[in-house]
Amino acid sequence: LIYLILKKFETVPNPFIPEVMDKTLKVINEMKKDGVIKDYTIGGAIAVMFYTEPFLTRDLDIFFIPAEGERSKLDPLSPIYDYLIRERGFTIWKEYILVEGVTCQFIPVGHQLELEALVNANDVTYGNVQTKALKPEYLIALFVLADRRKDREKIARLFEQYDDIDEDLLTDILRRYNFYDKYMRNRSKYYV
Amino acid sequence: MSDQLLPKDVMDKIYRDIANRHKEMAKLPIEEKIRCLVEIQKMVKPIEEKRGKEIKVWEI
Numbered sequence: 001l002i003y004l005i006l007k008k009f010e011t012v013p014n015p016f017i018p019e020v021m022d023k024t025l026k027v028i029n030e031m032k033k034d035g036v037i038k039d040y041t042i043g044g045a046i047a048v049m050f051y052t053e054p055f056l057t058r059d060l061d062i063f064f065i066p067a068e069g070e071r072s073k074l075d076p077l078s079p080i081y082d083y084l085i086r087e088r089g090f091t092i093w094k095e096y097i098l099v100e101g102v103t104c105q106f107i108p109v110g111h112q113l114e115l116e117a118l119v120n121a122n123d124v125t126y127g128n129v130q131t132k133a134l135k136p137e138y139l140i141a142l143f144v145l146a147d148r149r150k151d152r153e154k155i156a157r158l159f160e161q162y163d164d165i166d167e168d169l170l171t172d173i174l175r176r177y178n179f180y181d182k183y184m185r186n187r188s189k190y191y192v
Numbered sequence: 193m194s195d196q197l198l199p200k201d202v203m204d205k206i207y208r209d210i211a212n213r214h215k216e217m218a219k220l221p222i223e224e225k226i227r228c229l230v231e232i233q234k235m236v237k238p239i240e241e242k243r244g245k246e247i248k249v250w251e252i
Contacts, residue, residue, distance in 0.1 A: 019223045020230055020250050046226075053217035054228035056236055058247055093248055101251030127223055160211065161218040 021060065022127035023100035027088065028062060029129065036083045038065040041121035041132040043107070043142070048154050050124065050133045051162040059096055059103045063118050063134070066108050076108035113141060113177050136162055137170040144179045144186070152190040159192050226250075 031037055041047075044061030066076040084090045084097050096103035109115045117138035124133050134142070136158050143151035158165065174180040196203075220228075233249045240247045 020226050022223075049225050049229070050222055051218065053214050053220075054225040054232065056232045057229065058233075094246070096248070098248070103248045103250070124222070161214050163215075 019127040021100075021102050022129050024060065024102040024104065025126055025129045025131045027084070027090075027099050028104075029131070031080070031083055034083070035067055036079050038067050039118060040064040041118045041134055043117075043134050043139070044105075045154065047134040047139055048136075048158060050122075051136050052157045053161060055157070059105045062104055062106050063109055063114055064106060065115070065118060077106060080106050111145070113138075113145060113173070116173075117142060135169075136165050137173060140165070140170055141173045141177065141179060144174065144183045145177070147182070147186075152186065155191045 028040060032040060040062050041064075042050075042060065043063040044059070045055070045057035046060050049055070049057075064076075064080075066073070067079060081097070084099060085092065090100075091098050093103055096105055098104070107114075109118055117134050118132075120138065121132040121134050124131055140155050140158060143155050171180065174183050230250050233247055237247050237249055
């Protein structure tokens with residue numbers, strides 16, 4: 001019984017032990033609360049990892065809707081740089097902003113599909129922080145859109161390791177954005 | 193003569209077990225997966241450095 005209890009606690013996050021990335025997400029939530037961005041979601045490899053085994057990635061991709069205003073339209077990243085670097089004292093490491101020890105890449109939603117994906121993202125809890133992560137169907141659609149080798153690998157991972165992909169939702173997204181034929185051409189070759 | 197060195201059903205079982213292992217890992221809590229990711233980053237860092245690339249290992 002003790003073994004089973006310990007085994008259970010091995011996989012349950014301990015609220016008293018800080019997690020990698022939870023302070024980062026808290027900062028990003030504060031950024032939203034302070035009106036620097038309108039909304040955000042975790043995307044990219046970390047969002048994939050919500051559904052697959054862990055694998056190497058260099059950064060935490062944050063898709064965001066810029067705050068209202070002309071400045072945000074012309075240069076959506078500058079309010080983020082001002083807030084995180086000038087006001088909060090975080091630093092730049094290569095093309096990333098290092099937020100609480102995590103290399104972050106902030107990507108403004110630049111395509112209608114990205115906006116739809118963000119609006120429909122899953123509410124998730126990380127440690128004791130509330131956040132959002134893209135749904136697997138939207139991740140696949142976005143990877144079909146980008147269509148780099150690493151994107152194809154991530155699609156293959158999702159199909160291989162996650163059994164609950166909603167094929168109807170995926171087909172609907174791909175058809176509405178005219179990626180369905182491209183997806184079908186690549187499907188047997190790269191994804192499944 | 194067949195090129196198959198081991199019976200196909202044996203190889204199928206091995207591949208099935210590997211796939212199941214990946215699926216089991218996929219069921220870990222996300223916090224555990226991120227801890228694994230940091231360990232992967234630590235392992236990859238010296239290899240990347242030898243190739244002249246840099247990788248930042250995430251910190252708590």
